Amino acid sequence: xxxxxxxxxxxxxxxxxxxxxxxxxxxxxxxxxxxxxxxxxxxxxxxxxxxxxxxxxxxxxxxxxxxxxxxxxxxxxxxxxxxxxxxxxxxxxxxxxxxxxxxxxxxxxxxxxxxxxxxxxxxxxxxxxxxxxxxxxxxxxxxxxxxxxxxxxxxxxxxxxxxxxxxxxxxxxxxxxxxxxxxxxxxxxxxxxxxxxxxxxxxxxxxxxxxxxxxxxxxxxxxxxxxxxxxxxxxxxxxxxxxxxxxxxxxxxxxxxxxxxxxxxxxxxxxxxxxxxxxxxxxxxxxxxxxxxxxxxxxxxxxxxxxxxxxxxxxxxxxxxxxxxxxxxxxxxxxxxxxxxxxxxxxxxxxxxxxxxxxxxxxxxxxxxxxxxxxxxxxxxxxxxxxxxxxxxxxxxxxxxxxxxxxxxxxxxxxxxxxxxxxxxxxxxxxxxxxxxxxxxxxxxxxxxxxxxxxxxxxxxxxxxxxxxxxxxxxxxxxx
Amino acid sequence: xxxxxxxxxxxxxxxxxxxxxxxxxxxxxxxxxxxxxxxxxxxxxxxxxxxxxxxxxxxxxxxxxxxxxxxxxxxxxxxxxxxxxxxxxxxxxxxxxxxxxxxxxxxxxxxxxxxxxxxxxxxxxxxxxxxxxxxxxxxxxxxxxxxxxxxxxxxxxxxxxxxxxxxxxxxxxxxxxxxxxxxxxxxxxxxxxxxxxxxxxxxxxxxxxxxxxxxxxxxxxxxxxxxxxxxxxxxxxxxxxxxxxxxxxxxxxxxxxxxxxxxxxxxxxxxxxxxxxxxxxxxxxxxxxxxxxxxxxxxxxxxxxxxxxxxxxxxxxxxxxxxxxxxxxxxxxxxxxxxxxxxxxxxxxxxxxxxxxxxxxxxxxxxxxxxxxxxxxxxxxxxxxxxxxxxxxxxxxxxxxxxxxxxxxxxxxxxxxxxxxxxxxxxxxxxxxxxxxxxxxxxxxxxxxxxxxxxxxxxxxxxxxxxxxxxxxxxxxxxx
Numbered sequence: 001x002x003x004x005x006x007x008x009x010x011x012x013x014x015x016x017x018x019x020x021x022x023x024x025x026x027x028x029x030x031x032x033x034x035x036x037x038x039x040x041x042x043x044x045x046x047x048x049x050x051x052x053x054x055x056x057x058x059x060x061x062x063x064x065x066x067x068x069x070x071x072x073x074x075x076x077x078x079x080x081x082x083x084x085x086x087x088x089x090x091x092x093x094x095x096x097x098x099x100x101x102x103x104x105x106x107x108x109x110x111x112x113x114x115x116x117x118x119x120x121x122x123x124x125x126x127x128x129x130x131x132x133x134x135x136x137x138x139x140x141x142x143x144x145x146x147x148x149x150x151x152x153x154x155x156x157x158x159x160x161x162x163x164x165x166x167x168x169x170x171x172x173x174x175x176x177x178x179x180x181x182x183x184x185x186x187x188x189x190x191x192x193x194x195x196x197x198x199x200x201x202x203x204x205x206x207x208x209x210x211x212x213x214x215x216x217x218x219x220x221x222x223x224x225x226x227x228x229x230x231x232x233x234x235x236x237x238x239x240x241x242x243x244x245x246x247x248x249x250x251x252x253x254x255x256x257x258x259x260x261x262x263x264x265x266x267x268x269x270x271x272x273x274x275x276x277x278x279x280x281x282x283x284x285x286x287x288x289x290x291x292x293x294x295x296x297x298x299x300x301x302x303x304x305x306x307x308x309x310x311x312x313x314x315x316x317x318x319x320x321x322x323x324x325x326x327x328x329x330x331x332x333x334x335x336x337x338x339x340x341x342x343x344x345x346x347x348x349x350x351x352x353x354x355x356x357x358x359x360x361x362x363x364x365x366x367x368x369x370x371x372x373x374x375x376x377x378x379x380x381x382x383x384x385x386x387x388x389x390x391x392x393x394x395x396x397x398x399x400x401x402x403x404x405x406x407x408x409x410x411x412x413x414x415x416x417x418x419x420x421x422x423x424x425x426x427x428x429x430x431x432x433x434x435x436x437x438x439x440x441x442x443x444x445x446x447x448x449x450x451x452x453x454x455x456x457x458x459x460x461x462x463x464x465x466x467x468x469x470x471x472x473x474x475x476x477x478x479x480x
Numbered sequence: 481x482x483x484x485x486x487x488x489x490x491x492x493x494x495x496x497x498x499x500x501x502x503x504x505x506x507x508x509x510x511x512x513x514x515x516x517x518x519x520x521x522x523x524x525x526x527x528x529x530x531x532x533x534x535x536x537x538x539x540x541x542x543x544x545x546x547x548x549x550x551x552x553x554x555x556x557x558x559x560x561x562x563x564x565x566x567x568x569x570x571x572x573x574x575x576x577x578x579x580x581x582x583x584x585x586x587x588x589x590x591x592x593x594x595x596x597x598x599x600x601x602x603x604x605x606x607x608x609x610x611x612x613x614x615x616x617x618x619x620x621x622x623x624x625x626x627x628x629x630x631x632x633x634x635x636x637x638x639x640x641x642x643x644x645x646x647x648x649x650x651x652x653x654x655x656x657x658x659x660x661x662x663x664x665x666x667x668x669x670x671x672x673x674x675x676x677x678x679x680x681x682x683x684x685x686x687x688x689x690x691x692x693x694x695x696x697x698x699x700x701x702x703x704x705x706x707x708x709x710x711x712x713x714x715x716x717x718x719x720x721x722x723x724x725x726x727x728x729x730x731x732x733x734x735x736x737x738x739x740x741x742x743x744x745x746x747x748x749x750x751x752x753x754x755x756x757x758x759x760x761x762x763x764x765x766x767x768x769x770x771x772x773x774x775x776x777x778x779x780x781x782x783x784x785x786x787x788x789x790x791x792x793x794x795x796x797x798x799x800x801x802x803x804x805x806x807x808x809x810x811x812x813x814x815x816x817x818x819x820x821x822x823x824x825x826x827x828x829x830x831x832x833x834x835x836x837x838x839x840x841x842x843x844x845x846x847x848x849x850x851x852x853x854x855x856x857x858x859x860x861x862x863x864x865x866x867x868x869x870x871x872x873x874x875x876x877x878x879x880x881x882x883x884x885x886x887x888x889x890x891x892x893x894x895x896x897x898x899x900x901x902x903x904x905x906x907x908x909x910x911x912x913x914x915x916x917x918x919x920x921x922x923x924x925x926x927x928x929x930x931x932x933x934x935x936x937x938x939x940x941x942x943x944x945x946x947x948x949x950x951x952x953x954x955x956x957x958x959x960x
Contacts, residue, residue: 016857076862196699196702199741201741219675221702222670222676223674223675225671261758282765289770293769293773294847294848296847299844312870312873330833330836338825345822348818348821348831349811360799361796367773393792396790397793
């Protein structure tokens with residue numbers, strides 16, 4: 001075959017459909033057996049079944065581990081486990097690394113200790129470090145025993161860093177060279193390798209104590225005269241390196257900003273201890289933004305869409321509980337004004353508008369501020385300026401939208417004062433939303449907290465209770 | 481200097497602070513002049529001013545364009561433009577490419593046509609294509625005239641694709657080799673280059689008509705015996721390539737899934753027309769998730785945090801208008817039951833809880849479904865199964881949380897029927913939220929729409945109006 005295969009995103013969809021068709025046939029046979037329209041040991045059943053399984057196995061053998069992971073994620077539980085059992089045992093490890101956390105759990109549950117041990121032993125130490133937290137203690141112990149001294153040290157190192165540290169993302173595959181050798185010697189040295197570590201765009205130049213001296217890019221190696229030495233052509237200045245305890249989010253921003261493929265990780269003394277590569281960084285970026293989106297909706301973690309009802313309830317309950325408390329508080333605020341509502345029932349009808357628009361506007365402000373804080377671009381000094389701007393926006397919106405609603409309220413209830421109260425309450429609640437939208441993230445930064453966490457709940461709680469209080473309070477003072 | 485500089489994420493913060501300090505001194509002098517405590521042409525003023533500017537210029541000259549972009553984004557408008565004018569003219573182009581859209585606009589507004597022309601002419605055609613939409617027509621025309629025929633063709637090609645197509649992300653820098661030459665010859669050929677295109681991890685192997693035959697990775701080039709031919713060591717099968725009209729989001733997923741650094745872009749006949757690299761893909765992923773987060777909060781686009789009040793009002797108004805309409809509809813639903821509320825004011829107090837929890841729960845469901853749809857992992861066939869699961873979750877939550885609230889309502893108002901209505905209404909509204917949370921994205925997929933767009937508004941509108949209707953309706957039927 002001379003035409004290279006076109007394998008892109010559509011292809012994995014194609015594979016998914018193929019798997020689904022084979023599974024559908026499998027189900028059909030199972031169903032017939034189950035309904036006893038076909039005896040279990042019928043020759044035909046066995047034949048169809050076998051053929052089906054063979055075709056599935058063949059398909060799976062041809063697929064990239066990432067594609068198998070994708071397909072497993074897309075299948076409901078029973079079918080997922082059926083397919084998982086058809087995957088060759090020696091590929092289990094690389095696939096476990098690729099699937100999302102929620103799915104990984106379901107696959108590991110279905111494996112026995114021996115299988116898990118075999119899967120774990122097929123992995124590199126940095127991959128193993130990702131898997132260990134999900135494995136049973138006994139399996140971890142066994143795997144650990146099977147490692148050599150260096151590997152054990154690597155595994156311990158990788159596991160000693162929090163999930164959002166560079167140390168947890170780095171790997172230990174690296175090629176180092178010395179400054180004083182010729183490029184010719186490096187070229188000869190490389191020809192002894194079976195393969196280079198993934199994403200090698202540069203070799204690390206070190207001294208005898210592993211201190212990083214510079215980078216020899218493959219480009220420099222290829223474009224320069226082989227007679228020259230590494231020291232002459234390597235990059236010395238502006239080499240971007242990280243330390244294992246550096247924040248992974250900041251490292252990801254640096255990868256993005258400086259378009260890096262790989263970067264050395266060094267210890268406090270400047271000795272090379274590992275390597276960070278763009279694939280792990282991309283995964284990290286994707287997971288982070290994924291987690292952020294899910295957190296905004298109050299999902300504790302990425303959910304297996306085919307999870308059991310009970311697992312889903314657990315993933316979502318804490319958020320609902322918080323929401324229930326805030327809704328209850330808002331309701332008690334309304335309770336304070338029941339007498340007013342009895343005298344003017346229009347208040348009950350109009351109050352959710354004031355609260356709702358306030359929540360919406362506050363969420364716009366806080367989202368924008370939190371985003372800008374996340375990149376480190378706004379500092380507490382900018383606070384007064386931002387507050388002034390947001391209050392300006394709130395005033396304009398309050399007068400425009402509040403004015404419009406005031407007119408509507410007047411038109412509906414023929415009560416001009418009610419219209420004025422509506423406009424005033426809207427404006428005040430938008431001003432409250434704007435102040436809180438700027439103040440909450442700023443305060444949290446001063447306190448050293450993550451400004452994003454739960455910001456949306458907090459602002460909504462405030463604008464709900466605040467909106468009800470402002471509107472009903474004003475109405476009680478001015479109308480009754 | 482033998483120690484390589486450690487330049488990571490903290491460094492850009494450091495630079496930002498330096499710039500801010502210099503700007504603060506600049507402001508101080510300006511202030512003194514303004515308050516006429518120091519004559520404008522005072523020697524001292526001039527000296528301090530000059531020194532300051534010189535230091536700023538020096539600092540800027542040393543910085544990476546991405547770092548300057550970062551600093552510009554972090555500065556309020558006046559100071560941003562002051563710094564922008566201190567940046568060397570020949571660097572304007574590369575910096576304009578790096579800044580976010582909102583900031584780019586403000587910088588371009590401050591430049592005259594000659595400056596813009598010069599900046600544009602310093603760019604590659606694929607970068608130019610990104611900039612063109614923001615440039616005045618006359619400048620575009622002039623720049624276009626200055627390009628040679630190939631460049632014009634590239635620019636036209638890059639601009640002819642929508643923003644979310646591979647064609648809009650690809651670049652035209654590529655190195656191709658023939659199948660029948662020896663690696664030795666390739667090595668000699670490469671030594672004639674000044675530099676390789678950024679992110680070259682493989683050379684494209686083509687025939688005389690530019691048809692893609694395979695990839696020669698730098699790894700294969702380096703590790704194999706130079707006597708062998710390209711054809712012997714190149715990758716033929718499973719080469720992942722894209723077409724210019726392919727969806728960029730799917731290409732990004734493929735880059736992530738297969739850990740790619742670069743990939744060829746081919747036309748319908750398999751001829752190489754460009755190259756996609758991981759840096760552009762990472763930027764695309766970041767921008768996409770950024771846009772998604774902002775859209776969830778109803779921000780039309782990334783907002784310059786220091787934008788004018790008026791620009792912010794425009795960025796946010798459409799969402800507020802939609803929200804106003806949905807809030808007004810919900811309010812009219814309440815209006816239908818004003819007579820009931822007059823007879824039992826507790827209904828007004830309790831109704832926001834039913835609506836709020838419903839909205840919350842619906843948002844959880846829809847976020848999860850939309851996420852899974854975005855990766856193509858759930859297909860319309862999974863619909864009944866997902867609906868069943870979500871209805872199960874809703875029933876459990878309704879009985880638990882609704883039951884709890886029923887007890888609270890009973891305790892507060894001493895009315896057991898009111899408690900039962902509360903529990904029933906909560907459960908029904910959660911079931912409504914679950915059905916809509918699954919149905920809305922599924923319907924939108926069938927209609928070929930983006931399932932994410934405005935999903936949160938729709939579900940909230942439904943659970944608000946629905947929640948009020950269910951609760952007040954049940955109460956009217958059963959209690960009054």
